[in-house]
Amino acid sequence: MLEAATLLIFPLCMSVAAISDLLTMTIPNRISLILLGTFAVLAPLLGLPLTEIGMHLGAAAVVFCCCFMMFAINVMGGGDAKLLAVSALWFGLDPSLLAFLVYVSLLGGVLTVVVLLLRSQSDAITAIGLPLPNSLLGAEKIPYGVAIAIGGFLAFPASPLIIIATQRVF
Template sequence: MQETIFVYALVAALAIALLIAAATDIRRRQIDNWLNAGIALAAPLYWWAQGLTLWPGVAIQIGLAVAAFLVFAAMFALKVMGGGDVKLLTALALWLPAQMFLKMLVVMAIAGGVLTIVLGMWHITRRRRDQIKIPYGVAIAGAGLWALSPQLTAAMHAVGLQ
C-alpha cells in the first residue's frame, strides 16, 4: 500500500465528510445526498492513489458496496433504517476493505445500541416517547472514523502533527 500525501488528504477529507454527516444527522436527522455522493465519487480517486487493481481490487470494493446497499436497503424497506444511513454505509463500503468494513459494522452496531438507549431514556424522561428519532449517522460516522484511525494517525505523523 503506497502511503502518499494524496492518500492522506483523501482520508482526511473522508473523515471531515463523516463529521459533517454526524453533525447534520444530529441537527436535522438527515444526511444530505450531496455528501453521500461526494464520498462515493471520491472513492475511485482513493483506489487509484492506493494502487488498487481493477481485478480483483476495485471489483471487490464495488461488490461490497452493492451487497451493503442490498442489505441496508432491505432494512430501509422494513423501516428500521433511514435512507441517508443506507447511502452513507454504501459509500463507506467503497472505501474500506471487506474485513475492515465488517469490523466497522460491529463497532457501529455497538455505538448505535448505546446511542439508542441513551436517547431513548432521554426522550422518555422528557415525556416525548412518540418523538424518538435516533441520529444513527452518528454511530456510522463514529465507526467509520474508528476504521480510518490507523490511516488518520499515519497522516498526522506524516505532516508532523504528532
C-alpha cells in the first residue's frame, strides 16, 4: 500500500498542478500541502533514514530560498515557487534533484517560447476558432507549473523514494 501511494501521489499532484496552472494560472496551495504531508508520512514508513530525511528537507529549503528570491523580484509566481520547493523535498540532495531542475529549466524555456509564439499569433488563432486557454493567449505570465510537472515526471523514476518503493516491491 505504501509503495502504491509513493508511485501515485507525486504524479497525480503534479498533473493537477499543471492542469490548474494551464487553465487558471494558479497552483492551489493544497497541492503543495498534500505533497509535503505525504512525504512526511511516507519517508519514515518506507525506511528513509532520519539523516536522509534531513537532506531532503535541506534540498527543499535551498530550492525554496532560490525560488523566493525569484518571486521577490517578480520573475516567478508564488505557486510555482512552492511547487518547486515541495517537489525538491521528494528528490532530496540527490542527482535526481539536479536532473529535475535541469528538466524544469529546459522545458520552461521551451514552454516560454511556445507561449510567446502563440501570443504573437493570437489574432489568427482566435479567427480560426481554436479553443486555447486564456493563459496561453491573453495572460502576461507563463503557466510554468506545466514545465515543473513534466520535469517532475521525467525525473521522478530516479528519486530516492521511488527507488526504495520499487526495491520493496521486487
